[in-house]
Amino acid sequence: MDNERTQWAARMLALLEPLKSRLTPGGSGFALGATAAHYETATIPMEAFSRPLWALVPFWAGGGHDAAWEEIYRRGLVSGTTPGGPGYWGSCRDLDQKFVEMAAIAYGLLLTPDVLWDPLTDTERENLAKWLDNINHYECSHSNWQFFCILVNCALKKRGMPYNKERLELGLARIDSYYDTHGWYFDGKGGMKDYYNGFAIVFYSLLYAMTMQQDDPARCEKFRARACKFAQDFIYWFDENGAAVAYGRSQTYRFAQAAFFSLCAAAELPVFTPGIIKGIVTRHLDWWAAQPITDNGGVLTIGYAYPNLMMSENYNAPGSPYWCMKAFAFLMLPAAHPFWQTPAEPLPALDAVRPLPGAEMLAQRVNGMAVLYPAALRVKHPFPQMEEKYAKLAYCSRYAFSAARSQRTLEEAAPDSVLSFRYLGHIFVKAAPESWEMTENGTRAVWLPLPGVQVVTEIALCDGGHLRRHTVMSEIACEAFDAGFAVPDDCPGAAHSCTAAAARAEHPGGFCAVEDLTDCGTPLVLEPMPNTSLQYPRTVIPMVQYAIHPGTTVLETKVTFA
Structure with a gap:
């Protein structure tokens, strides 16, 4: 049947086609690039x-x-799990990257044993099962990684092979201990709340519910109920144009942002109508298809809306971006399923402002855009560029955040959507707050950008943007820069300007303006270093510069955008 499923399958296969010519000699890996990650180089092709x-x-x-x-x-x-063979993936260790990759194999053993398990010989099955069992003998990170152990043991159990019931139950107990409220989990105790809910913990919990109903019906029902709650919040992370808000780490996984909703379609979980779910996923995939995210050989690159190693994490290897393939979960639905004849629908009516207490942030809709105002940052420095990825004042679906090249100059720091300070030739930005709170229409945070300076930042949402009030208590004289979003500047129709009270940058798709409400600042438009924005290779950042003197200084700024 030549229908919409066939078309989406063809698009998926086209994305994977360039990998076929890059098989390693042992046939158990793809050689996609020369960059490294923090784990063993030998594991990179396996990933x-x-x-x-x-x-x-x-x-x-x-x-x-x-x-x-x-x-x-x-x-x-077979090659990867045959000891002594040319493609053998090798033994494991504590916190091994191979545990992450075992989850995809478990996915296959759970859902498609006819393809990946039944055709193997008894010896080949035993080798594969023994290799997967490695995960039961080493430590897994106390985070979303617990689900890798869960899924592997579920797969072994379903295929009638020895599995570790104790490790399975321990993993499930740990995952449950990460749960907070409204469908949201911490990524480990005290961890962040970010896309690791949508494309990891909640995704895997829904997969568990789809495959373990007969074995564990009560937990499966709990996982489904939590996923339904999560969906009501997570939809606020998506733009009406299909994009999602770039927020947090692992942005190189790109359209994995919509993996949760794709799996909701496959699971027939009624979080929204099938047409709304279909619209979210297909618009998202269409948005990404328009971005230059592959190299000239068609291989996905590390980066976000264009190739960009600078924003990557230390665990991003050349094959890492292919986690995005989770977004094709809806292909589980056969061609005859009514989903493929259902028209894609626009987003449902969403509140102009919605508190997301489970995510510890506030969501706003402006001109179809999704804007997030995170209140909390719990983990200070376990990954690169945590300040940029988690601690900005606002994140927007049409103006992705910028990642600093250094903190030496404003141009290299590219401090968009944040109050930054310049002192002794160094740029200081907001990191983890000392305390925070969220209201129905704003956030409040107390934070310390550098020794001798304390800031209380209060944000109140308004039509078309938000108001910022910063109370700066300083023991030193320095400069502060209150900035809006990074706006594309290398396209026809782009322009920027300053008046006595405001800085403005615009392009054919919208604008961002930053207005000084205290009559004591100097508006300016910064031209940051290229390739700092995740979304646009060249940008400008409207901002207002303020002088900070010893004592207390109150800054009031209005930021509007479209």
């Missing part, structure tokens, strides 16, 4: 090999067939 399964497995589960890919993965799984 690249496993991650396409996040799309191929639902494709097969929904009735798709591609003989070449099926042969590649049957041969690769």
